Amino acid sequence: MTAAVFTDPDEAVAGVADGSTVLIGGFGLAGMPVPLVDALIRQGATGLTVVSNNAGNGDTGLAALLAAGRVRKMICSFPRQSDSWVFDGLYRAGKIELEVVPQGTLAERMRAAGAGIGAFYCPTGVGTPLAEGKETRTIDGRDYVLEYPIKGDVALIGAHVGDRMGNLVYRKTARNFGPVMATAATLTIAQVRHVVETGALDPESVVTPCIYVDRILDLSATEDSR
Amino acid sequence: MTAAVFTDPDEAVAGVADGSTVLIGGFGLAGMPVPLVDALIRQGATGLTVVSNNAGNGDTGLAALLAAGRVRKMICSFPRQSDSWVFDGLYRAGKIELEVVPQGTLAERMRAAGAGIGAFYCPTGVGTPLAEGKETRTIDGRDYVLEYPIKGDVALIGAHVGDRMGNLVYRKTARNFGPVMATAATLTIAQVRHVVETGALDPESVVTPCIYVDRILDLSATEDSR
Amino acid sequence: MSTVEHLGRGPLGRDELAALVARDIPPGSFVNLGIGQPTTVADHLPAGSGVVLHTENGMLGMGPAAHGDEIDPDLVNAGKIPVTELPGASYFHHADSFAMMRGGHLDVCVLGAFQVSARGDLANWHTGAPDAIPAVGGAMDLATGAKQVFVMMTLFAKDGTPKLVPECTYPLTGLTCVSRLYTDRAVFHIGRQGVTVTETYGMSVAELASRLEVPLRTLGAAE
Amino acid sequence: MSTVEHLGRGPLGRDELAALVARDIPPGSFVNLGIGQPTTVADHLPAGSGVVLHTENGMLGMGPAAHGDEIDPDLVNAGKIPVTELPGASYFHHADSFAMMRGGHLDVCVLGAFQVSARGDLANWHTGAPDAIPAVGGAMDLATGAKQVFVMMTLFAKDGTPKLVPECTYPLTGLTCVSRLYTDRAVFHIGRQGVTVTETYGMSVAELASRLEVPLRTLGAAE
Numbered sequence: 029m030t031a032a033v034f035t036d037p038d039e040a041v042a043g044v045a046d047g048s049t050v051l052i053g054g055f056g057l058a059g060m061p062v063p064l065v066d067a068l069i070r071q072g073a074t075g076l077t078v079v080s081n082n083a084g085n086g087d088t089g090l091a092a093l094l095a096a097g098r099v100r101k102m103i104c105s106f107p108r109q110s111d112s113w114v115f116d117g118l119y120r121a122g123k124i125e126l127e128v129v130p131q132g133t134l135a136e137r138m139r140a141a142g143a144g145i146g147a148f149y150c151p152t153g154v155g156t157p158l159a160e161g162k163e164t165r166t167i168d169g170r171d172y173v174l175e176y177p178i179k180g181d182v183a184l185i186g187a188h189v190g191d192r193m194g195n196l197v198y199r200k201t202a203r204n205f206g207p208v209m210a211t212a213a214t215l216t217i218a219q220v221r222h223v224v225e226t227g228a229l230d231p232e233s234v235v236t237p238c239i240y241v242d243r244i245l246d247l248s249a250t251e252d253s254r
Numbered sequence: 255m256t257a258a259v260f261t262d263p264d265e266a267v268a269g270v271a272d273g274s275t276v277l278i279g280g281f282g283l284a285g286m287p288v289p290l291v292d293a294l295i296r297q298g299a300t301g302l303t304v305v306s307n308n309a310g311n312g313d314t315g316l317a318a319l320l321a322a323g324r325v326r327k328m329i330c331s332f333p334r335q336s337d338s339w340v341f342d343g344l345y346r347a348g349k350i351e352l353e354v355v356p357q358g359t360l361a362e363r364m365r366a367a368g369a370g371i372g373a374f375y376c377p378t379g380v381g382t383p384l385a386e387g388k389e390t391r392t393i394d395g396r397d398y399v400l401e402y403p404i405k406g407d408v409a410l411i412g413a414h415v416g417d418r419m420g421n422l423v424y425r426k427t428a429r430n431f432g433p434v435m436a437t438a439a440t441l442t443i444a445q446v447r448h449v450v451e452t453g454a455l456d457p458e459s460v461v462t463p464c465i466y467v468d469r470i471l472d473l474s475a476t477e478d479s480r
Numbered sequence: 481m482s483t484v485e486h487l488g489r490g491p492l493g494r495d496e497l498a499a500l501v502a503r504d505i506p507p508g509s510f511v512n513l514g515i516g517q518p519t520t521v522a523d524h525l526p527a528g529s530g531v532v533l534h535t536e537n538g539m540l541g542m543g544p545a546a547h548g549d550e551i552d553p554d555l556v557n558a559g560k561i562p563v564t565e566l567p568g569a570s571y572f573h574h575a576d577s578f579a580m581m582r583g584g585h586l587d588v589c590v591l592g593a594f595q596v597s598a599r600g601d602l603a604n605w606h607t608g609a610p611d612a613i614p615a616v617g618g619a620m621d622l623a624t625g626a627k628q629v630f631v632m633m634t635l636f637a638k639d640g641t642p643k644l645v646p647e648c649t650y651p652l653t654g655l656t657c658v659s660r661l662y663t664d665r666a667v668f669h670i671g672r673q674g675v676t677v678t679e680t681y682g683m684s685v686a687e688l689a690s691r692l693e694v695p696l697r698t699l700g701a702a703e
Numbered sequence: 704m705s706t707v708e709h710l711g712r713g714p715l716g717r718d719e720l721a722a723l724v725a726r727d728i729p730p731g732s733f734v735n736l737g738i739g740q741p742t743t744v745a746d747h748l749p750a751g752s753g754v755v756l757h758t759e760n761g762m763l764g765m766g767p768a769a770h771g772d773e774i775d776p777d778l779v780n781a782g783k784i785p786v787t788e789l790p791g792a793s794y795f796h797h798a799d800s801f802a803m804m805r806g807g808h809l810d811v812c813v814l815g816a817f818q819v820s821a822r823g824d825l826a827n828w829h830t831g832a833p834d835a836i837p838a839v840g841g842a843m844d845l846a847t848g849a850k851q852v853f854v855m856m857t858l859f860a861k862d863g864t865p866k867l868v869p870e871c872t873y874p875l876t877g878l879t880c881v882s883r884l885y886t887d888r889a890v891f892h893i894g895r896q897g898v899t900v901t902e903t904y905g906m907s908v909a910e911l912a913s914r915l916e917v918p919l920r921t922l923g924a925a926e
Contacts (some may be wrong), residue, residue: 029511057776058776058781087821105841106841108836108838112317116836130557130806130842131840132800132801132841132844134797135796136371139579141583142585143579143582144582144584145362145375146376146377146394146396147373147374148372151372152844152848154847154877156876156878157875158839158843161370163732165373167373167402176393198794199777200458200775200777200788201778201794202776204761207796211579227568230753231565232426233456233460234570234571235796236542239510239532239540239585240585248884256755257730285554288495297609307574334613334614334615345613345879346611346613357574357619358581358620361574361577361578362582367806368806369805370802370847372809374838376582378620378621378625379624380655380684381654382651382654383652384620393548405558414554418791424573425554426554426565426571427538427554428550428554432573434693453790457792457793460793461791464763464791465808465809466651
């Protein structure tokens, strides 16, 4: 089904189940869908596994979700940042599980989930603590670690503009994880700065085709349109 | 190094070694770089392994390369077409080796080569003759075949417009294998309808970043600009 | 719902068959129509169905075949036939296009077949003849990747042998992948519980059962 | 060419070190500069070098840091610092960006380090302290993927212990990946034949050898 367009963030995130794996886009704040994450906090789903490059900044967005105690486990590449005090506190208190994944492997594992790949041999991390316990294989003289897909129940991503069918374009480095996460989740919810009529986006420049997008939150109606 | 721009097809394909694996873009004639293939025939490299979706149409382009006896082996998904008489004749005469690969697996194997993936578990072809002799594995209850990368020594691709650094955009379904092959070859040679100054392409819409392109043939100077 | 026997008529014509398939594609679905007969299903999708067509050579939002001035050599379908673009279309490269298929994002694909087995195995890429040049294209990817695989074919070969069989004798395209089989003589749903006839055309269920070596279930039958 | 001892001077300052690395980046290279000190290498690339900077969060053709009105929250580097865009830039998503790295398409990456081993093993992501929160980012991908990995660091820790070591004691980032090591005291090339000192700063090769537990070769020395 092509996408449904929402103007109310709470409606856009309705139905997320407890225990879901939620993929949250963004690299730091660029591309981070803060209004959708805020709505997820209000929605109340708990026991979540969150997959995101970082583990929250400051006290808003993902950090607020963590602070609300909704996240059982973080899968990310770089939790430790200057302003990741919420995560740091939970981690040191033993209140959250952490899986650290090299950034490219994180992206590729989600791509694999979206692309129907069962597993792949990845050279990153061979011989390091992050490969411990993982299956390895030498192929053509090079060593690889076997990595498995990360599939999301829900993806929350931030794009720039969407059309009514759900086609998305991004802006500059805010693109980052959005297009990959959109392919890897059962339910993909994208916030966009504004929605245009179908046909207004250049078909050559669409980055995320509408097949990957289930719901669009149009921020132009709200003050979150930034 | 950023790309070198050529106006002479013969200079653009200089140096292709005998025995090379050559990835040739196109799906049928859409995106097929006929002027580059014609130049490769004049260049004379032989004993080639050619990777392309089809095995030549009519008597020009890839079909002419085959007819000239330069190709030892074809790796493709769909050799048999109404106008693939050149390939058909060579194959029936036992003069060419053929590896048939499902179309998506062909694309994914080249993507893996370009992306540094050592091998991947693919669900396509399980239980069919094309999986015979291949390693299989059951992951999460689903069966997969282990597939290995296809790396090219050279890629010949057709794009729409390039800039002087080598960034490429394509047009409609002529995009097909070009962007993937560009990532998978040691030497990527792209023909474009015309070359624009660096900065003239929208950075959001570049499909093949210049890092993947070594040489650009500018067809606007020739009558092949179609 | 019970199995419907349309007896006062002959087998379905090709257009009728295409219309039948089109009827069963849910509005708003993302669909890939295979080369040949499946392509004609597009002509029977109702206006406003919201069905979005995928072509594996890198496009969503494919429109009807191009004619005259519309013909653009850069815009073709998987059968290399010039086509058109609809509003909301997008283009992507081959690896992305097949990732879309393999990843289970297409709701339905419609394929032709040489044979379909009672388990839903599909044989549609190779006759197995020793001198045939093998050519698979995207058939295996579609059979493996789409959420639902619909097959349309004649139920019997020209020599009268059934093409719905206990086990495929032709080389396989995919295992247990076909969920619905549309033929000129009957429509079948294939699943874990076996083969269920949902409609027949110009032939009773009993007649059908006598000509097939496959156990048939019917809808609404007490078993 | 033989090893050059720059003795009439102290160790290299941070800017001098960055300039040294910049000097060794071939014109027209595709380069990723790691977070922190490596970022400063960009300031020393000569005008017209044609070096194209990659940032792993999805961009080629990254320009200098953004200031004032140039600052755009949608345009940041891997350190989340606002940057600018140069003509010929392109954007891509994370899987494509790391495919570019992992696939060996970057000519050079420049990274900082806690330790480098004589074999070229790199430790730069984790101090190994039991209460440290592990965070790897793109370090392992860069170490594994770039054609050449240049490391810049001080040769000795604050307590005087060498950071070029026989075996890393910190958790590893990558195995046998470092090809050149730029330090305030000396430049080293690392390869199958071992560690070769190419230049020293304010310290002789002999002095260097006496403070390191790693066998050192020199250029132009008869062995």
